[in-house]
Amino acid sequence: MNAAVFGSGRGSNFQSILAAMKEGRVEGVTISLVMSNNSSSGILEIARANAIPAFHLSQKQFPSEEQYAHALLALLRAHAVDAIVLAGFMKRIPAQVIKAFRKRIINIHPALLPKYGGQGMFGIHVHEAVLQAGDRESGATVHYVDEQYDHGEILLQERVPVMPHDTPESLAERVLIVEHRILPAALTRLSAALNNGDKK
Ligand code: GRF
Secondary structure: OEEEEEOOOOOHHHHHHHHHHHOOOOOOOEEEEEEEOOOOOHHHHHHHHOOOOEEEOOHHHOOOHHHHHHHHHHHHHHOOOOEEEEOOOOOOOOHHHHHHOOOOEEEEEOOOOOOOOOOOOOOHHHHHHHHHHOOOEEEEEEEEOOOOOOOOOEEEEEEEEOOOOOOHHHHHHHHHHHHHHHHHHHHHHHHHHHHOOOOO
């Protein structure tokens, strides 16, 4: 399975996928390209350091979302991409791309969806909300991407305890460890599903 990885930030989740591939914990997957809306993102640096085609693409470069979507689809097709992994990607995926890759886009979210998902629930804000609510546990979720933010069918989820003196930062750190474990595992499941041809 040829996977594209989209990210906007430092790329630690992408790094965890590369490490899992090197250790043989992810099989049947090739990373065909990495795309970021942020030309100075860490994830593009990691791609370049691993000789993986790295692209900066942003809707701002296009007069309309339609033309951005067409450019994105052309890039994905040019690299024979079968599936897309959102690893800290902060931008909306155009509906045309979701349609073209139905049940073949996965996203990692740093909370126990369906709680703490949706518009505005990203990065540190998620952990602030969990602490604010007084929850005793949090965690990370990998889900299929559909037209609504953080809404699609869940592939994998893993819980972590919230400790009494947690700050948003300390909770984020504990959740990130779980993210780095479940994203590669979810990628393996997606690859098995696609390689077994159930492209339903
Ligand atoms: C992760 O916490 C992920 O859950 C969220 O954005 C962050 C990306 O971190 N979507 P990184 O760029 O993978 O280090």
